[in-house]
Amino acid sequence: MPTLPRKQPEPSPAEPHKARQMAESFGADAQRYDQARPSYPDALVTRIVAGSPGPDVLDIGCGTGIAARQFQAAGCAVLGVEPDSRMADFARARGLQVEVAAFEAWQPAGRTFDAVIAAQSWHWVDPVVGAVKAAHVLRPGGRLALFGHVYEPPTEVAEPFAAAYRRAVPDSPLNAQPARRPLDLYQAAYAKFADKIRETEQFNDPEQWRFNWEQSYTRDQWLDLLPTTGGLTQLRPDQLAEVLEAVGGAIDSLGGVFTMNYTTLATTAVLAGTS
Template sequence: MPTLPQEPQSRPETAPSHRARRTAESFGTDAQLYDRARPAYPDDLVTRIVAGSPGPDVLDVGCGTGIAARQFQAAGCSVLGVEPDTRMAGLAESRGLRVEMATFEAWEPAGRTFDTVIAAQSWHWVDPAAGSAKAARLLRPNGRLAIFGHVFEPPAEVAEPFAEVYRRVAPDSPFAGQPARRPPETYRAGYERIADTVRGTGRFDEPEQWRFDWQRSYTRDQWLNLLPTTGGLTRLRPDQLARILDVVGDAVDALGGRFTMHYTTLATTAVRTGGR
């Protein structure tokens, strides 16, 4: 997603994103801002996952500050988070989430199993084949794996100035060459690749692809709070970030100080087969 470049699985020409640990672990730079600015997930998505799971025990892979986890807790689930960033995990724990510190690949479940394994905006930081196989081992029979994330598409009047100033300010960034906007269908290919790795385990029913379209209005300040929490900006120098935010702020001002964001939340989900 060019304006919020944090879903590298949609860019097959780059190296596997799960190896980009410095970027993966940069989101905790300002965990409070991340938690405050990042959007939650559609209630219909949470409801559908919970309704299709055999019980309330949820493992949240790469739980971050617990944005998705709190939604599942509110839906009656018991959630355990796994998170490698101490800053993000600390904030999640302060909000009442149980968190164990590790990458998903290195995390030791100590014999525990779960009814649901979720990954909210985090699966691209997990080795896809190893992650799918581990999820299969952790799920109880008929348990559900649900991998989901947002596609952000601001209007062209905001996206194009962002892309232009980003290229000027951070020309060496791997995100600098992205186009200003891409349709949601571009990102579906990434979720289809996730489905392929899930199929490859031989331990799930046929994966399903879900899509949820929704909108949210952003003021200038709300948008400028969200941008620094995204993967293309978390590792920029303060002066680079300030230049980008100045240009984007002017673009939002030209729209009257607010705009409507069109979100698409995509999910790949599959049910663990009944046998062990």
Template sequence: MSNAPYIEDQPGSSRPESHRLRQVAESFGEDPDRYDRARPHYPAALVERIAADAPGPDVLDVGCGTGIAARQFRAAGCTVLGVEPDTRMADFARASGIEVEVATFEAWEPAGRRFDAVIAGQSWHWVDPVSGAAKAARVLRPGGRLAVFAHVFEPPPDVAAAFTAVHRRVAPDSPVGLPQGTSLREAYQGGFTKYAEAIREAGGFGDPEQLQFDWERSYTRDQWLDLLPTTGGLTRLPADKVAEVLTEVGAVIDAMGGGFRTPFTTFAIVAARTDAT
């Protein structure tokens, strides 16, 4: 599939400076219950790796959303503070016991606090990559880790094609998608290469390490249709347009037998803070 507009909120989106698209960035709190229910969690091996390599338990979760990653790190023994610009998402995360401060990462005030890890799950593309890395360096203790990670996943070609066709019809002006001939995996790899370059430019870190975790997940028709409205291609559409998209995609999944299994790859960039300045 060469065009995947429902992945707008992932690093492979067609806009190279997605951190400037604040209306999109802050549109995911329309239904935090659905977001938290439908969005996939992160591989346990990734969480364990970051927690084990950090010099201590204090974690700052940038763009924590509903607290999906924060709860996983808390379960791994970490103490987590979230930073989240959307009050609706922040309130949901707080309800699960996560402490959250409402702000963009760029505007957030650390007030002298230091952390052992700064993490960003599915959110770093909403942060200016160079100034964000520089700020992470300022709030990390020596040896602390900056860890940026996100999923790439695609449904079967028939499901993807149905979504693309109906989305283009109901939202022809949507600024989402990939350049023709570009796969999501290629876009992700390019995005994470840029993250690494920005970390090097910001300074204060050792050479970033790129990690990759491959896994799979099965979806029923209802589970996939529950996920789609939480993605950037649909969060700002009117309800009738969203319903039209779901109806057509659902019909294709029904024709396939009511479900499918799809591969996931979770990409990560991890960099260690080199000094205390």
């Protein structure tokens, strides 16, 4: 996550939704993002669909439509809301209906939905405004589902990445973080999502779901994914090259392939006063 320009106040790590420059940086290479980023566990999609009163889904921060296409394949009608027009254009080209706006400013125009989802995107939404607005656009019995992946590469890959990143971007606030962040930190973030949902007093008590899975990556596959992550989307070409060279060498030392242990976390709640 490169530092924002000095002329702008740097958002607190507790308020990532204020880092708009980063939040809207992922469309720099939308095709790479779509090809390299993993999809979501089928069991998660199935559980959300089964626990919603109907097939109409609003996808907040839909990006290129990775999650949306999975919900379409499960029989849902999906509308995406995406602040980056480049990502929205890519998603539209893949058959998704998308409206360009930040969710906080998006106008529902009286439309309501059976499920509101946010895949790897809720941390870019104001947590208070977002939860209230989600309640406003849900139908009776409607479900809010916020989910995303936790993926920290093995130490043999994570430590060379962290060292190269410190050299390439010495003034980045990310350098204060450990090379591998424990799952507990991410679970705490999803617990905070649940707290903000409770504060609206419009939802039944939120549930926390967890799905564990793994995926193997070759050197080329991982180096294709890395530039789509928030810490790297705004690096200069020379900075990015330095980081990728170090990570590539680390994966080569492992035989050119490694296994990533993924955890997909979800916070979900049903609109209160409904079954």
